[in-house]
Amino acid sequence: MFKNSKKVPYIELLPIIVLSFIIVKLIDNIGAVGDFFSKFFSIIGAFIWGFCIAYILNPVMKYFERKFHIKRVWSLVITYTLFLGILVLFITIVTPKVIKSAGELASSIPEYVDIAQDWLNDNADKFEALNRLNVNLEEKFMEGMQHASEFLTSKLNVILSQAINITYSVAKAILGIVISIYILMDKEKFKSNFKRFIYAILRKDRATYFLKTCSEVNLIFSKFILGKALDSLIIGIMCFIGLGIMRVHFASLLSVIVGITNMIPYFGPFLGMVPAFIITIFYSPIQALWVLIFIFALQQFDGWYLGPKILGDQVGLSPFWVIAAIIIGGGAFGVWGMFLGVPIAATIKTFLDRFIQRRLAEKQLNVS
Known part of the structure; x- marks a missing residue:
């Protein structure tokens, strides 16, 4: 009896119709969707940090295990000692120099503007062709430098005002380091469970x-x-x-x-x-x-x-x-x-x- 029953017309198009409807609704509410994902990724930020750190350090850990034939715990100790050492070196030596250079550059912009203006004044006669076209090169250049100065100043203010957010991000990164240790310690179990799950559903x-x-x-x-x-x-x-x-x-x-x-x-x-x-x-x-x-x-x-x-x-x-x-x-x-x-x-x-x-x-x- 079931063999003679007629197939519902265009039933194979139903998943496409449902998917199209969902996509249209998501596009109509793109702002709410963006806020949801922003909050979601903020909540799981420490786990994202942990996965990224574990992914980067995994080849290093495997290298020590293969090279020296040591247990997982010792390869983790060596790997994270190197990682934290490089991190501390970067924070204590490189970062202050970069911040100092950025501050010096921002404070030097007015001086550079004066230098550029003096150069333009000294070489004004070389721009007669441009002056015939009524192009005020000096004015345009100074205006551009002024905008650049204001842009850099505003960016520095934004950076300073985001200190609390940076502190929060650092806290998530530190928690991510702890999570990455557990991920690498039991990575074979995670891999096995993922493999079993894939074979179970496919x-x-x-x-x-x-x-x-x-x-x-x-x-x-x-x-x-x-x-x-x-x-x-x-x-x-x-x-x-x-x-x-x-x-x-x-x-x-x-x-x-x-x-x-x-x-x-x-x-x-x-x-x-x-x-x-x-x-x-x-x-x-x-x-x-x-x-x-x-x-x-x-x-x-x-x-x-x-x-x-x-x-x-x-x-x-x-x-x-x-x-x-x-x-x-x-x-x-x-x-x-x-x-x-x-x-x-x-x-x-x-x-x-x-x-x-x-x-x-x-x-x-x-x-x-």
Whole structure:
């Protein structure tokens, strides 16, 4: 009797209709959705910190276990001793110098404005062609510098006013360190429980496929993030040493900028080069030229030798897709999108490659 019953028309479209309805309602209430996720991530912030710290330190812990054949507890002690030592070193030595350089830069802006104004006055006769076009270069430049000064001053005020929030974030980070210890201590149990859960809710072949893909995604992210962090740290240190030898003002601040922006593939080196050149050119145009040449040479060394040596072909993406991932990620999520866009694009590529291979195999096609 059931075999002869008619199938409900378009029943397969019901999930799509329901999903479309949910998406429309979410878009209509995007503000409430954003507030919900903001509060949710704020609540679980310590666990996010813990997972990120554990994810970063896991390869270090595994290295000590394999290299010295020691128990988990001792590898954790060594790993966190190194981690906390580097953290304390950064907080007590690097951070004060960066803050001092930022403060000196902010206080030097009026002096740089005067220098620029004097230079414009001394070279006013060279801008006659522009004056014929009724372009008041000095006025426009001074207006831009005034806006830049006000912008930096307001940003410094915002930073100072956020001291309580920073303290709260530090507390969550400290709690995250404690949570990361427990995660690494029992990571095999977490991995086993996750594996059992996946096999419980999916068919065996799909569960195997999903776990294999997760393993590849984990390899992509770990190699990219850890490799890029090590690469950028080395570049930042080399930049600080080079700028120190050249006696460049605000060397610590400029080196931190170069190191951080170096985390962004392709565009990062140029983003870090521009502030260093602009800041230096106000008090010494000749030195600014040498700074530009030095950072450019440093980035070429990183791009042609150091980066490939550390990272290798860590994501398996062509330059076109890397650039596309950076532009799209940066446009959607800012700096974090520029940085994480590459490994996310590599993850999507991994899923697509596996899907295409499976579908071609089902159709018994060999397409090159």
